[in-house]
Amino acid sequence: MKHGTQDLALFGGTPAFVEDRRVGRPNQGDRRRFLDRMNQALDNEWLSNMGPLMHEFEDRVAELAGVRHCVSLCNATVALQMLIGDEATGGAPGDEVIVPALTFPATAHAVGWRGLRPVVCDVDPVTGLIDPEQVETLITPRTRAIIGVHVWGQACDVGRLEKIAESNGLRLYFDAAPALGCTHNDTPIGGFGNAEVFSFHATKIVNSFEGGAIVTDDDALAERMRAVRNFGFGPDGRVGHIGTNAKLNEVAAAMGLTSLDALADTMIHNRANYELYRAELAGIPGVRPVEYASQHRNNHHYMMITVDEAAAGLHRDLLLGVLRAERILAQPYFPQGMHQLQPYAEDPGRSLPHAEELCGQLLALPTGPAVGADDIKTISDAIRVAVANGPEVTSLHRARTAADVDE
Ligand SMILES: Cc1ncc(COP(=O)(O)O)c(C=O)c1O
Known part of the structure; x- marks a missing residue:
């Protein structure tokens, strides 16, 4: 359990996990x-x-x-x-x-x-x-x-x-x-x-x-x-x-x-993970699990959240840095729109605002059969502490980045 900025591994605290928690661990079955x-x-x-x-x-x-x-x-x-x-x-x-x-x-x-x-x-x-x-x-x-x-x-x-x-x-x-x-x-x-x-x-x-x-x-x-x-x-x-x-x-x-x-069991486990993440992340300002229309069935293979910098007090990329230091290998998914990829960026002025906003906000969190309830609570706790101290995390990170540049 982390209490403040000083507990975050990015600033010298002990990482939340001894081994990496990854997105997209293979579902190998028996x-x-x-x-x-x-x-x-x-x-x-x-x-x-x-x-x-x-x-x-x-x-x-x-x-x-x-x-x-x-x-x-x-x-x-x-x-x-x-x-x-x-x-x-x-x-x-x-x-x-x-x-x-x-x-x-x-x-x-x-x-x-x-x-x-x-x-x-x-x-x-x-x-x-x-x-x-x-x-x-x-x-x-x-x-x-x-x-x-x-x-x-x-x-x-x-x-x-x-x-x-x-x-x-x-x-x-x-x-x-x-x-x-x-x-x-x-x-x-x-x-x-x-x-x-x-x-x-x-x-x-x-x-x-x-x-x-x-x-x-x-x-x-x-x-x-x-x-x-x-x-x-x-x-x-x-x-x-x-x-x-x-x-x-x-x-x-x-x-x-x-x-x-293993698919049927995997989907049941994924769904339970999704519901637990939703409960754990509820009320964290600026952090929103992507919600799925209830009339369609989702396999919940991806645990997607968006991070709204204005409300969360820190940018998605900085939250990603915080999580990675904790050995939570979240992924910005997808980080660039197709119109921004070099081979297809024919018209550099062309803006697709909805995709661009999502590309700057989306984060995939670890889920799947290898991720259990304790993992989700620990991951959510790291997010909660980072967001609760968003402005401080941002200014500490900025100061450190500036110091790195000066050296
Ligand atoms: C939306 C989408 N299309 C296509 C692919 C490519 O799949 P493959 O790696 O099997 O070629 C991926 C892989 O991640 C994907 O996410």
Whole structure:
């Protein structure tokens, strides 16, 4: 328990934790089950090329997402690239794809990598989700597609985006990298738009070391994506598409299945963590957990807060410094809008105020099965003490930074 500024590790106090508390610790599931699956793959001598574990993983993800097809892939970035390069997107170099400002760079890179231009759209100031109204104003004759991102597992306004895409003849894809297990109302995320993309990166709620998937109800699209991931080979063994090598191998599928086994329990634990954080952080001025609309289910894989400097008395980055000194490895997530990334900052004067404000305020706190109630109380306590002494923390930090510069 910390009482004042002098107890904060940033100013010489003892760190709150002996070991780091990290964001995005891998959810590995039952190690023995993983090793059994690995032994199965080794015994079968089937390590890659659409093996039985990969098929089992795809079937289970498709069922969870409520779709006919899951095409598993080596990661979500390549999944997005494959959709942008698909013949139904029909993009030529310089054509445009609308993407939200608040996302991981992979969303914009997938567009840029295929030679198309990401056109960056501002987001809702509260949810951080792509703003459908602004999407409409960004459509030009060169627009080919819209990518919505279900940031922190919140469902985009899928109904409005589907209407906009349909009435303008555009493809609609969803980057659902963080959203496995989430719903829009009672419908699982996975079946919206023309296709959705999940990530199974090590830091995601279900991990396959590296991995991703395209999920869709479109039979023809799924068949093309299955061919493209495997050098363009179609079911008849002939190359009918420009392909790549984007297969999910059996080691990855074994981890994906094992991590998936644990998903239901992980979500229960995450939800309890979220509720406890909300209770612990309640009443701390300027610190607000991101709230999720109750009609949709969230997987609570991310514990997001915003820090309003004016009310908290210290900036998000300084709170981050305080927490890191305590060995609480919070993350500013996402720190930059896509329009601020060097490759896409075509118009340096262009401002997307909602995304920019959120990028300066958001912080992801540690959660997940490895984080328990005592951890959350300790983390919240550090935040409470930092904010209660916000002006002093800020001036002490400034004085120290100035002294460092003078030396
Ligand atoms: C929104 C979003 N899209 C795409 C990706 C990329 O996923 P992958 O690492 O599987 O390529 C991520 C990864 O963090 C993400 O958060």
